[in-house]
Amino acid sequence: MCGRYTLSRAQAEIEERFGVEDCLGSSSPRFNIAPSQPVPVILNCAGRRVMDTYKWGLVPFWVKDIKGVSPMINARCETLSQKPFFKQCLARRRCLIPADGFYEWKKVGKSKLPVYIHLPERQLFAFAGLFDEWRSPEGELLRTCVIITHGANAAVSPVHDRMPVIVRPELEKLWLDGAVQEIKALQAVFAPFPEGDICLYPVSPAVNSPAVDLPGLLEPILDRSALTNQVD
DSSP: OOOEEEEOSOHHHHHHHHTOOEEOSOOOOEEEEOTTSEEEEEEEETTEEEEEEEEESBOOTTOSOGGGOOOBSEEEGGGGGGOHHHHHHHHHOEEEEEESEEEEEEEETTEEEEEEEEOGGGOOEEEEEEEEEEEOTTOOEEEEEEEEEEEOOTTTTTTOSEEEOEEOGGGHHHHHOTTOOOHHHHGGGGSOOOGGGOEEEEBOGGGGSTTOOOGGGGSBOSOOGGGTOOOO
């Protein structure tokens, strides 16, 4: 799964990397993005790339009572087309969710060790995401999104059995293209990300609290052996 991630770059750099033409929301460096928080998303709006801010945790448009639904922060790519919760979004409401790293927790004995996972040189990338818009009976509009996951590649699997779908740059245009609606055409996006492009190291348990959002969370802790050693 993916329950925390980072987007520590300046807004101008994000806009340049993803070819954003219109920006409807601001983005400041963040080091511990958590579910239910507002996050930047990139959409295709009439052929133009737009960056906006949505709440992380999908609420489908067809929900009648928002109190009766638990927002979904992750969606398995293997079952997207089978679940009403996601099926319509997959066909028509896809987005890119910019990031420069994410956290997972490795079970070590009776504890869990937070691990920071990123690409070489902490380069920007995008998660495959879906979005939707829900409107209350009073007319209040809630825009939400979800991060798609698949089975972990060989680099991440020692930490967790799932990982977010990282969209390769050459497939970002395909993912945002609303004219592409067949699941078969989108399968290339769900291919495992190359393990050789994954970097990871253990970080402080301070990341466990979503209230902590500081650059120091990205500092590696000294004992890296916990990533490979088996602890009974």
